[in-house]
Amino acid sequence: MAEREVDRSISQTVKAQLALRDQILSGALRPGERISELQAVETTGASRTPVRMALVRLEEEGLLEAIPSGGFMVKAFSERDISDSIELRGTLEGLAARFAAERGVSARELEPLKECLAAIDELLGQVPISVDAFSSYVTLNARFHALLTELSRSPPLIRQIDRASALPFASPSGFVMAQSALPEAQQILIIAQEHHRVVIDAIENREGARAEAVMREHARLAVRNLRLALRNRTHLDLLPALALIKTATD
Amino acid sequence: MAEREVDRSISQTVKAQLALRDQILSGALRPGERISELQAVETTGASRTPVRMALVRLEEEGLLEAIPSGGFMVKAFSERDISDSIELRGTLEGLAARFAAERGVSARELEPLKECLAAIDELLGQVPISVDAFSSYVTLNARFHALLTELSRSPPLIRQIDRASALPFASPSGFVMAQSALPEAQQILIIAQEHHRVVIDAIENREGARAEAVMREHARLAVRNLRLALRNRTHLDLLPALALIKTATD
DNA sequence: CAGGTCGCTATTGTATACATAACGTATTCA
DNA sequence: TGAATACGTTATGTATACAATAGCGACCTG
Secondary structure, eight states: OOSOOOOOSSOHHHHHHHHHHHHHHTTSSOTTOEEOHHHHHHHHOOOHHHHHHHHHHHHHHTSEEEOTTSSEEEOOBOHHHHHHHHHHHHHHHHHHHHHHHHHOOOHHHHHHHHHHHHHHHHHHHSSSOOHHHHHHHHHHHHHHHHHHHHHTOOHHHHHHHHHHTTSGGGSHHHHHHHHTTSTTHHHHHHHHHHHHHHHHHHHHTTOHHHHHHHHHHHHHHHHHHHHHHHHSGGGGGGOGGGGGBOOTTO | OOSOOOOOSSOHHHHHHHHHHHHHHTTSSOTTOEEOHHHHHHHHOOOHHHHHHHHHHHHHHTSEEEOTTSSEEEOOBOHHHHHHHHHHHHHHHHHHHHHHHHHOOOHHHHHHHHHHHHHHHHHHHSSSOOHHHHHHHHHHHHHHHHHHHHHTOOHHHHHHHHHHTTSGGGSHHHHHHHHTTSTTHHHHHHHHHHHHHHHHHHHHTTOHHHHHHHHHHHHHHHHHHHHHHHHSGGGGGGOGGGGGBOOTTO
16 A cells, blocks of 8 residues: 555544545435445545445444445435434433433432533523524533433443434434524523423432423424424524435425 | 355345354354454355454444454343333334324224234134244234334334344344243233234324323333243243343353 | 347455454563 | 563454446447
């Protein structure tokens, strides 16, 4: 190997996977488009073997689809697929919350969740919320959801939730960003924060059913708002991941 | 390539994946054991590239675990992991049943489900159930669950349920076989069949909440019975997939 | 002019060679 | 005698060469 420059800091496979995911989520590769291995080799800088491993992983992740005659294409999602994915994740998170409540959680484990809660409260105190604060919110919200998932102490469940969040629009950050396009955004965030508060309370009091119910309601709210947001598509450039939605004409 | 005989009827990657999965589920590879690529190349007859693709797929499937320093090992599961996986699948199937009920299903779509139901009824009429009949039951039950999942008409959900069933003990066939070790096996199957009947009825009458609740109860019953079955481990050789359970001493 | 077939090209599937990193062992020094 | 280091071996990570197939176009024939 002479001319190819190899970045030895991370594995070629991971590098290729990250690069390709980026291309897909940024919309550089359109839904339905076939991914050429050769082209991927050029754009990622890895050779064919790691590129192929990355393609297999991205297929399992749900971003790509295998073409029967060989190769992969970028998967396209309907609006229904997206709202189902959010509801799916909400259902899984509901189960996680129930497990946490039923199995018991120490005060020490709950600590970081409460810190998240307080930090979000502080952000939401501002009216209207600034762009920077909103970006912090997205991070904190994702952290809250991740911590909550961990509380279930169920590796199989955590794994499934991670999988369900792989699709960007189904991740906490994803749908928060979509909702942000709505005029009622701040009101929505305040309601969501109330849900967060309730689920913590339910877990503390070991009320499994209530913890589960509120997380499912949380997701249903997200689905309703996403639908609204998709109606007024004006601000949707906020969410590049929506490049994955297949257009009606395709 | 001279001495290696290549089976060209199916792709080498698929061949390797099937062969390796077989080795894992049959217990030829013990949980926690490292899988050597070279050894896999010898036992599967494929070369390293397809073997590696198969290993990546099996990792995503949940049967293998990546070792940080490189390579893969057979994943080990605790009893808790297994019961969580069953409950997880039940929750997902509950959501599928609810989607089916809420979105409406035509009589024609329900037809194959009802045929399944009738066929199972016939089998359960025999007391005690014969070994052959039990084997038919396993097949019919798996078919019923698959058809029910399809009724949701939600590709993301169907995909997740398939993933959740990848672990053999979490699949309908898997836990039915585990339950069969119990003395009350036949009684259990009759109750399960009642659940099947109720979920169909609920879907027909578009009662989403009821459809969901019964599927979750269905899974909870399975979890309870699996726990019982694991207590009297006498007949567990019925379920080779339990080879994946990590022993207390490991 | 239209339809079919043959052949070429481009792309994926497979195999293997090479590089590199990790682990185990042996030897040496404190 | 024990511990640490260095070296060798083995396995994985990566690159590329080779094979086969599918898709496309052109040419020929009816």
